[in-house]
Amino acid sequence: MSAILADAAPILQIEDLSVSFDTAAGQVKAAENVSFVLHRGETLALVGETGCGKSVVASSIMQLLPGNAHIQGRAVYAGRDLLGLDEREMSRIRGSEIAIVFQNPSLALNPIIRVGDQVAEMLRVRKGAAAVEAMQKARDMLSGLGLQGEKKMRMYPFQFSGGMNQRVMIAASMILSPRIIIADEPSKGLDGALAKEVMAEMARIKNQSGASLLLITHDLNLARDISDRMAVMYCGEIVEIGRSEEIFNKPLHPYTAALLDCLPERGFQPIPGSSPSMINPPSGCKFLPRCPKGSERCNRMPGMATVEGMSTAFGSSESIGREVRCWLY
Amino acid sequence: MECCKKEGCGIECCNMEGRRTKRILMALCSAGSDLRAQKISLVGLLLFLSFVLMAVFSLQLAPYDPWIRFEPYLLPGGEHILGTNDLGNDILSELIYGTRVSLIVGFAAALLATITGTIVGLLAGYYRGMTDEILMGITDIFLMIPQIPLIIVIASFLRPSFWLVAILMGALWWTSTARVVRSKTLQVRENGFVQAARALGFSDFHIIFTDVLPNTIHVIAPKFLLSIASAMIAEASISFLGLGDPTMKSWGTMINFAFTRGGFINGYWWWYLTPGLCITLFVLCVVLMGFAWEEQEQEYRRLE
Numbered sequence: 243m244s245a246i247l248a249d250a251a252p253i254l255q256i257e258d259l260s261v262s263f264d265t266a267a268g269q270v271k272a273a274e275n276v277s278f279v280l281h282r283g284e285t286l287a288l289v290g291e292t293g294c295g296k297s298v299v300a301s302s303i304m305q306l307l308p309g310n311a312h313i314q315g316r317a318v319y320a321g322r323d324l325l326g327l328d329e330r331e332m333s334r335i336r337g338s339e340i341a342i343v344f345q346n347p348s349l350a351l352n353p354i355i356r357v358g359d360q361v362a363e364m365l366r367v368r369k370g371a372a373a374v375e376a377m378q379k380a381r382d383m384l385s386g387l388g389l390q391g392e393k394k395m396r397m398y399p400f401q402f403s404g405g406m407n408q409r410v411m412i413a414a415s416m417i418l419s420p421r422i423i424i425a426d427e428p429s430k431g432l433d434g435a436l437a438k439e440v441m442a443e444m445a446r447i448k449n450q451s452g453a454s455l456l457l458i459t460h461d462l463n464l465a466r467d468i469s470d471r472m473a474v475m476y477c478g479e480i481v482e483i484g485r486s487e488e489i490f491n492k493p494l495h496p497y498t499a500a501l502l503d504c505l506p507e508r509g510f511q512p513i514p515g516s517s518p519s520m521i522n523p524p525s526g527c528k529f530l531p532r533c534p535k536g537s538e539r540c541n542r543m544p545g546m547a548t549v550e551g552m553s554t555a556f557g558s559s560e561s562i563g564r565e566v567r568c569w570l571y
Numbered sequence: 572m573e574c575c576k577k578e579g580c581g582i583e584c585c586n587m588e589g590r591r592t593k594r595i596l597m598a599l600c601s602a603g604s605d606l607r608a609q610k611i612s613l614v615g616l617l618l619f620l621s622f623v624l625m626a627v628f629s630l631q632l633a634p635y636d637p638w639i640r641f642e643p644y645l646l647p648g649g650e651h652i653l654g655t656n657d658l659g660n661d662i663l664s665e666l667i668y669g670t671r672v673s674l675i676v677g678f679a680a681a682l683l684a685t686i687t688g689t690i691v692g693l694l695a696g697y698y699r700g701m702t703d704e705i706l707m708g709i710t711d712i713f714l715m716i717p718q719i720p721l722i723i724v725i726a727s728f729l730r731p732s733f734w735l736v737a738i739l740m741g742a743l744w745w746t747s748t749a750r751v752v753r754s755k756t757l758q759v760r761e762n763g764f765v766q767a768a769r770a771l772g773f774s775d776f777h778i779i780f781t782d783v784l785p786n787t788i789h790v791i792a793p794k795f796l797l798s799i800a801s802a803m804i805a806e807a808s809i810s811f812l813g814l815g816d817p818t819m820k821s822w823g824t825m826i827n828f829a830f831t832r833g834g835f836i837n838g839y840w841w842w843y844l845t846p847g848l849c850i851t852l853f854v855l856c857v858v859l860m861g862f863a864w865e866e867q868e869q870e871y872r873r874l875e
Contacts, residue, residue, distance in 0.1 A: 304770055309700075337772030344770065349763030354785050367777055414771060 253454050254280040254303070254340075254422055259315035259325075261295070261302050268521040272298040273478045276315070277546070280422065285445070285455040287465035287486065290475035291501070293517065296458045297345075299475075300424045304342055305332045319422070338368060341415035343444075345427035347407035351399035357410045358384070358395030364417050383413040387443050405436045412444050416451070423448060424456045429464055437461070441468055462505060466490050474498045477517060477528040480546075484564035494549060494566045497529045527568070539569045547571045612863030618856035626671040633664040637820055647841045654841040657832050665820050666845055672821040673803060673850070676737045680802035683741025685795045688748025693779050693787070695749070696756025707753070710746050718743045719805060726814040733816045736809055740802050748794045755787045762786075789868050796861035800854040807850050822846040 261273040273295040280286050288296045301307050303317050303324060317324040319340065324332070336342075344350045351360060361380035365371040371379070381395060387409040389395075399407055408428065415423065425444065429437035445468050448455050459465050465472055466486050473483040474495065482495040493499040503511040515532040518524055524531060526541040533540065549564040549571050625632060634652075635641075640659035647654040653662040695706040722739050729735055759765065760783060768778045809815055810823025813831065817824065829835060829843035 306766065306770055333769070333772045333774055335772070336770055342770040344763060344767055346763060350767035352764045352768070352782050352786070355781070363781075364771060368772060411767070 251282050252279045253282045253319065254456075255316070255318040256280075256299070256303070257316040257318065259299065259302060259313070259317065261298050261307065261314075262312050263308075264310045264312070270520045271478055271523060272311075272520060273302070276475075276478075276480055278473050278480060278483060280454050280456055282421075282454060283449075283452050284471065285448070285457060285469045287457040287459060287469035287472045288475060289459060289462060289465050289472060289501075291460060291517065293520075294475045295478040296460075296475055297426050298478075300342060300426050300456065300458050303424065304336060304340065305329070306342075337364065337415070337420065338418040339420050340422040340424065341418070341420040342424040342426060343408075343411055343415045343428050345430040347411040347431070348399060348402075348404055350411055351407055353398065353400055356396050356398060357389075357402065357407075360399075361410060361414045361417060364414055368418060379417065380413070383417050384410065386447070387413055389413075404431050405440060408432060408440050409443070412440070412447070416444075416447055416453075419451045420453060422454050422456065424458065426458045427460070428457070429459060429461050437464060438467070462490075462502065474501065477523060478520065479528060479567060481529065481567045482565070484549075488564060494564070494571060495529075495568050496533045496535050496570075500532075500534075535570060537569070542569075544569045609863075611859055615856040615859030615863065618852060619860060622670060622674065622853050622856070625667055626674045629667045629671050633661075633667040635661040635664045637661065637664040637668045644839060653845055654839075656828065656834070656839075656842050662825075662841060662845060665825055666822070666849060669820050669822045669825055669846065670849070672733060672819050673806060673823070673853075676733050676806045676821065677799045677803035679734075679737040680740035680744065680806070681795055681799040683738065684744035684798050684802070685748050685791060686745075687741065688745035688794075689752050689784070689787075689791055691745065691749040692752025693756050693783060696753040697760055697775065697779050697783060699757070703753070706749070710749050713743065714746045716743065719808065722805070722809060723812065723814060726809060731814050731816050733806075733819060733821070736806060736815065737802075740805055744798055744802065748791065748798065751790055751794055752787055755790045756783055759783050759786045789864075793861040793864040793868070796857050796864070800857040800861070803850065803854055803857075822850050 256276055256278050259273060259276040260271070263270045263272060276295075276299055278286065288299065290296050298307070302311070302313050305324065305327070307313065313325055315325065319335070324335070324340075327335070351357065355363075358377060358380055361383060362373070362376035365376035365379055366373060377395075381392075384390075384395065389406060389409055394406075399410070402410065412428075423444075428441065428444070432440060441464060445455070455468075457465060457469055469486045471484060472486040472489050473480050474489070474497065475481065476497045482489065482493070482498045484494075489498060490502065493502055497513075500511075500513045503509055504513065513532055518528060518531060525543070527533070527536070527544050530536045530540045544567050546565045546567050549566055637660055639661070641651065641655050641661060643655055643657050643659040645651050645655040645659075647662075651661050651663065653666065655661055656665070691706050691710065695703040695710075718740075721743065722736065725739060726736060765778060765782055768782050773782075806815070806821065807823035807826070810821055811827045811830065813827055815821060815824050815827065823846075825846040826843050829839070829846075833839075834842040
């Protein structure tokens with residue numbers, strides 16, 4: 243899986259992305275200085291607990307945030323900054339070059355349009371394909387995802403289960419062969435076995451088309467199973483980024499370690515305390531109030547530090563090295 | 572409760588019994604009301620269809636040409652089932668021909684009003700913000716215009732014609748549809764599938780007309796029926812005031828003729844009673860269907 247990584251070119255570069263929302267309670271800093279690179283053909287998992295800003299990062303790349311959001315930074319795709327594009331240019335990119343698969347698929351499909359039509363609609367409306375041809379392609383796509391038969395094409399989303407709807411959603415998102423797929427909590431609302439199955443099918447189609455996948459999830463095992471690299475987010479910041487197996491085997495950041503200890507097979511230990519306020523976050527390291535290894539210097543903001551020893555051991559280039567936001571390294 | 576003490580059974584069992592009875596009663600009640608609503612809407616639908624058939628096949632159904640003169644002031648019965656008027660025109664034929672004119676005016680006005688209102692409501696509800704403010708401001712201004720007096724003034728200045736009346740009413744009656752559609756659109760646009768459609772790169776135009784509009788049809792349709800009713804009443808009042816098209820016979824103009832040509836004073840009741848009844852019946856059936864529809868919609872919402 244990761245063999246393609248070494249010489250892969252970056253396809254999406256997020257640079258210093260900060261997102262904040264104006265609310266009645268004050269300015270909520272949902273993401274701060276988020277930077278990462280998505281390579282061609284790679285699967286990058288963005289993991290973290292609920293409310294850490296994972297989905298905000300995805301939505302801001304797609305320019306799908308509500309009007310009270312302030313976005314700073316750059317998201318460079320194919321030489322263009324996505325954040326600077328207007329709605330018309332953006333809607334041309336959405337779906338055909340960058341697609342997003344939402345959580346809660348049953349709500350993401352129009353309840354009164356047949357599923358076959360909803361998938362074919364992408365080809366008909368976006369690419370001007372003829373109705374018959376579009377239906378044929380939609381049928382192929384859906385049967386590739388395990389929804390065979392004319393009868394299923396003519397059913398409505400409310401007649402489908404969550405897993406079936408998720409497949410329809412994936413088919414609609416991937417039918418135009420986008421180069422980047424963003425999956426926002428695709429396993430939410432699906433049981434474990436089904437989530438794995440759906441994700442495996444998604445990964446298969448992704449590999450066929452050579453697209454990159456940005457997987458947003460709080461399911462660490464899912465992230466480990468299908469991702470090449472992993473970025474751990476805490477309180478709007480990326481605290482650690484690196485190869486998935488490295489992060490799982492040797493977490494460097496205290497938060498990553500604590501998060502992994504929450505897994506049932508690793509002792510089921512909750513992290514003491516709760517996430518800090520996103521309106522008035524701590525001025526230094528945001529994990530300091532809960533960190534077992536905290537010290538005086540942690541009152542200052544740590545930067546992203548590249549940990550050389552780790553990445554060179556695997557013989558990879560600098561761009562996919564291990565980075566940690568902690569004073570310990 | 573009494574049974575509990577007597578038989579000495581636990582309160583729990585008694586409660587369960589009571590609850591079950593209550594549940595059965597409630598189910599029966601709701602089934603009854605469903606049935607009643609269905610019956611009422613069925614009656615409305617049958618009436619409505621018979622009026623529509625009358626309008627479509629008026630040439631075949633009318634016993635005579637409504638402009639041919641027979642003996643005037645004939646009482647209902649015999650050769651002229653509903654009698655004749657002062658000129659000797661057969662009232663039944665006039666009524667049947669009038670159905671067509673009245674229905675066309677009502678439908679045209681309601682269609683125009685519903686289309687305008689739907690588009691205004693969809694745009695205001697979908698785009699929100701400034702667009703919403705401006706469109707709803709215009710709606711408020713239109714709501715302030717006294718509609719019937721304005722139609723009277725304009726109709727009296729221009730050559731009276733039913734098309735003019737229909738267009739005028741359509742241009743004035745869209746406001747409540749716009750408001751209802753706007754509020755429904757505000758609701759629908761927050762659904763996941765609208766967001767998903769945006770994320771898949773569909774244009775606003777496409778989203779509004781293929782994702783939002785079909786999900787608001789169930790509030791637009793009863794609104795359309797109710798505006799047919801109000802348009803027909805308005806047409807009848809304008810015609811009664813003598814501002815309608817004198818060269819075409821509608822139910823409203825029939826009453827107007829009866830009024831101006833002495834039908835009311837001399838007690839020729841068959842002349843003005845039947846068109847009045849027709850207007851009332853048609854409005855009633857449309858309103859019944861509209862209400863039944865709205866009620867069903869509310870029932871669904873309760874179930875959700």
